[in-house]
Amino acid sequence: MRITSPHNERVRYVRSLWHRDERRRKRRFVLEGPRFILDALRAGTRPELILADDERLAASPLGRDVLAAIAPYPVVWADARALAAASETTTPQGIVAVFAYEPQPPVLDPGALLLLLDGIQDPGNVGTIVRTAEAAGVRTVALLPGCADVYGPKALRAGAGAQLWLTLLPEATWEGVAPLLADRPLWAADVEGQHAYDAVDWRRPAALLLGSEAHGPSAAARERATGTVRIPLAGRSAALNVAAAAAVLLFEALRQRRSSGTWG
DSSP states (O other): OEEOOTTOHHHHHHHHTTSHHHHHHHTEEEEESHHHHHHHHHTTOOOSEEEEOHHHHTTSHHHHHHHHHTTTSOEEEEOHHHHHHHOSSSSOOSEEEEEEOOSSOOOSOOOSEEEEEESOOOHHHHHHHHHHHHHTTOOEEEEOTTOOOTTSHHHHHHHTTGGGTSEEETTOOHHHHHHHHTTOOEEEEOTTOSEEGGGSOOSSSEEEEEEBTTTBSOHHHHHHOSEEEEOOOSSSOSOOOHHHHHHHHHHHHHHHHHHHTOOO
16 A cells, blocks of 8 residues: 555644644654664654654665665555655654654653653753753653653754663653652752852762743752752853853763673
8 A cells, every 4th residue: 555645634633743733642652764763663662653754764875774674564655745745854764654653651760860851841941951961861851841842853863862772751741640749858059059069969869850941940849859959151152052051061970880880
């Protein structure tokens, strides 16, 4: 079967998932492009639906790799016009796939550093922070109310596939994360924090909260925080972008754990 109509029901289904409300309602997200989809399959994520243009994919080595990788799965072939209608990008890459996600998956081991995002509204920042967290050895990221959709297209592109390798809690609540916090200290990043970021002992299990750039940690976060941490700045800038601050904090935590032999 080959889809040729941009009005096909499967095309319309994929297109609907580019909207946050539909993603939330259906608990589904879309990946586009052979690189992302190869990464998803290698991470063990099973696609619910694949739309692919085999002629486009067969024209490149990467495309041929993804054709081989998707062979075990049900694939609906689509021509360029139909795939363009299902695509979110200006230049379609020959394949889109739909994956399911869990709003509150079980967390068996949150890892040494639990990361909480609170009210971070820019999807590029959310995706970049998730990518940095994965690189710094974080296992679990909880997104509290007010955050951009971690499975939205901009966040997925900024995350470069990191969403596939982490345990994400995309609809976290304070009540839901309370058991994960347990006896961990919760440090909230703040431009006027009480402690310098490198004066905190990150070698023990802990949680780090990053809040809105505009407002900092929320009132709920401040109520629950063990303390606040700051990044001292030498220049004239009042504060770092939240994604840049995340990189500094997360890699300081990793540095301490590596130096003490507790990062494995």
